[in-house]
Amino acid sequence: MPVFLLVAAVTVAAAGFGSSVVEHLRSGGYTSEQSESARADRLLADRFDAGAPNMVLLVSARLPVDDAAVAEAGGALTRDAASRPGVVFAQSFWTTHDPSLRSEDGRKALVLVKLAGDEDRATRTAKELVPQLTGERGPIEVTATGQAPVNHLLEKQSDEDLTRAELLAAPLTMLILLAAFGSLVAASLPMLVGVVSVVGTLAVLRLLAGFTDVSLFAMNVTTALGFGLAVDYSLFIVTRYREELARGREVRDAIAESLRTAGRTVLFSALTVALSLAALLVFPVYFLQSLAYAGIAVVVLAALSSLLILPAVLALIGRHIDRLDVFAPLRRRFAGSGPGSAKASVWHRLVTGVMRRPVLAGTGMAALLVLLALPFGHARFGLTDDRILPRGSSAQVAAESVRSAFDQAATSPVTVVMPGLDPRAEQRELTDYARTISQLPHTVRVDSAAGTWAEGERTAAPGSAASAAYATRDGDRGTWLSVTSDAGVNSAQGEDHVRAVRQISAPSPALVGGEAASLVDTKTTLGDRLPWAAAVIAVSMFALLFLFTGSVVVPLKALVINLLSLTASFGAMVYVFQDGHLKWLVGDFVHTGQLEVTVPILMFCVAFGLSMDYTVFLLSRIREEYLVTSDNTRAVVFGIDHTGRLITAAALVVATVLAALATSQLSLLKLLGAGLALAVLVDATLVRGLLVPATMRLLGHANWWAPRPLRKLHDKTGLHDA
Structure with missing residues (x-):
């Protein structure tokens, strides 16, 4: 009982501390603050009171903007904007007589406003000024767009999207857990840990925001990641606990064995995801770096929540873990076709078939994944703008009018x-x-x-x-x-x-x-750091898989296969979100013909970590059987058969949570959610069911080869999961 009281007290405190997290997160952060373009923009603001406008007021009138009444109202609006606190300058067609600030039909004009401070301060200023400066003002109607108003709407929409995603993901996750466990009690335990993890995630973000800039989107991405992983890790432990009880162990012994086996797997699975996210730290843009800090902290939190909370709950529940068996027929069906039963499981039959024709299955699957990746060959990258907002939002509509009626160069x-x-x-x-x-x-x-x-x-x-x-x-x-x-x-x-x-x-x-220079600098910066990020992932994953398997072949093969498993997502990213096909699958959005330049990097690191997470669990079981039998084919069938249902349920949970993220009205979050969900599903089905067993069968005993010095090293320091 003291453990429950402590957890409850910490959770309540975390909820209170993290409740104001949105106010401390920042929009933007997609470019390096040390780039040439960023330094130029700071010099313009500091020494010249100048720079590209970060708020644009679109003035529309029934009469020509040269009309005396319209000109008087437009000039008054310009002077009003310029006099407001936090405004560096305000220029308009009526003060500069610049023809590029007047539309071709003569019924629209622009007021260019530069707000002082960084993006965060400018966003707060825009939040106050937009309601005061927009609307009908005599003969003119004023709407606002630009970076600062867009950032304000992003904050509001992101918060709404988070609530929607949580309300959608929670019941769907519960249904998946019920289908996997049958028991309402057993299914509720991972949900409990997941909820605690989400609350802790908000507190972690609030704490990080006190030390460094944290992206607004970190809240949506990390809460989804934290909830999904916490449920997954708890699923591993609860499943092992039920198995140990079925073998006749006492409750305490079953808990101890579950923590020794599944608990250790959880620790190293969390390490896998954290190391993959750590690769984001090499990129000097706080959008990626803050997601790395937050993601690593949340992954650790999810693992610790599973390892610290679940044992206490399991000790209290004891053998009542299978109570409230609302899906008894479904559970009996799973149990009757699982590992060790007389009736072979779906995974057993599938893997056995692949092992008979490994060349056909392996080459066919690899060719399909490469084919799905082809659209990424014409990927085009840009920086995020107003079109990240849902179609029809005020800033998006105003910006579209500016693009259609004015020369974009006037504002950029x-x-x-x-x-x-x-x-x-x-x-x-x-x-x-x-x-x-x-x-x-x-x-x-x-x-x-x-x-x-x-x-x-x-x-x-x-x-x-x-x-x-x-x-x-x-x-x-x-x-x-x-x-x-x-x-x-x-x-x-x-x-x-x-x-x-x-x-x-x-x-x-x-x-x-300027904006165009920012894009050039961002592409250059990210491209220069990309090899370092790849090296971080490759070296850390190779080392971790070597410790698990004692082989140098399996880690190299796993790295290649994991890269192939991401190809479908990257191809879909371009086909759907850049080219605008199949939009009905993910919901409407304003497609720009480009991808935000940082998103593929973020998606790669997160998806690679999740894919390797399941790879660690699967290979540890295959290695376990191979050490006993020295039969490579039998070990592969055993490993996939004995992890098939569990990993499938875990992957479905994570994919569901990420798919809920894709219901966001913001195209960037929609892209991340849909792309990551697809990556998890492809990895858990096509790759694990076809490509992995095919390659393992073709390589045979060579899978487990390592030079003699490395074999000795593994004998002393290797990790073995029973």
Whole structure:
């Protein structure tokens, strides 16, 4: 009883501490804060009170925006926005007379607003300002979009999606557990641990947010991961406990044996997932790093919850574990076709058939997985924007209007910052530089302290109020240029344009920023760190599987097979979410023709860890039988047969929880949930049922080969699960 009181007290305290976690999480974090573009953006804000606007007000009117009444209302709106606390500047068509800020039909215009501070502060400011600045204002109607308003809506939608996913996942998970156990009591135990894990997850996120930036999406992803793994780990332990009772052990002895065997497997399975998530730490973007910190903490929490709470509950329940057998006929059917029964199980029959024709099964399965991966060959990557929001949300609708009626370059220029150049003393050098940039393909115009340039010709002289904006606010050295491009921000042409600007020799050390530059820098940063992340996963997984099996062949083969098991998910990611096919399967979303550049990396690390999690459990049972019989074929059949029902139930639980995540109205979470659920299902069925036994059969005794020094090392330090 003291254990239950302690768990209850800790859970209540964790619930109270974690209840405010949403207020401490941050949107964004998809780019490196140390990249050239990020440093350029900070310099613009700090020294020039400038930079790309992070809030855009779309002004619509029945009359032309040049009409006197409309112009008066638009000018008043601009002045009102500029006077608000937290606003760096507000510029509009009526204050700058920039034609790019007026739509072609003349009935819409833009107010560009720069909010002070980082993304988190700008989001809080937008939350206050949007209701005050939008709506009908005399002859005009105002709606808001841009990074800051979008981030605010993301926070709200993410919280709603989490509630929906939990309400959907919990009853479905309970049904799966009932089908696996039959007993309502036995099925309730993993659910109990799962609920405690979710509450603990929120507390963990709140604690982490006090030390580092934590992504808003960490709440959705880690609660799903924590709940699914906690249920899985508890499922392993409860199943082993029931087996030990069936063998005639006393309650205490059954608990001890369950912890010695399944409990040890849980520990190393959690280690497997944690090591895979640790690979995210090599990427210097806090969206990935915070998910790594949170994910590792949650995996450890799920394992500890299973190992610390379940033994106490099992000791209290004792032999009543099979009470309330609401699915008795179904349970008897499973028991009658499981391992050791007279009637061969489905898994036994399947694996036996594969072992008879391993070449056909193995090559056929590998070819199918490679075929499913083909769409990933034309994957295109970009940065997240308003289209992550559900179709019809206010910021998404406003942004769509801006894209259709205005030149996107007006709200997303490429910026060049030269903090050490004096535009007054070095006017000639600055003029030559601006002229050269204006001649680049896709450059529409260049605005600078040396005037405005287009196609190598000056279209506005320096010395005007407009050109004065390109000097530092304190009159010190330093200047910047705004380069308007007709290439899309998230397009290949936009990336090429940024690279072309960077290749031009500047009269002073220069930093190139803007959204297009952020995409270039993010791709470069992630690409540079990708081999290191792959090395972390490969080395750690190889070492762990070697400790389990004593073989160097099995770990290498498992790494290759796990890569193949992810191909279907990556192909589907492109086919559905980039190309827009089969949207009815996952629900409607705004498809952009691109994937958010960080999502495939996140999905790979999480899915690889989950796949290897089940691989560890399966290979330990195969190795156990091989050590007894020295019969490779029999060991493979035994291992898959004896883990088939358990791993299938565990995979269904995790897939269900992740599929519930895919019901999110946010396309990024929808992509993660659907992709991860598919990866788990493919691994638990096609890969484990066909590809693994086929390759194990083809390699035969070579599966267990290792050099003599490594065999001796394994004899001393290897891990063996009974």
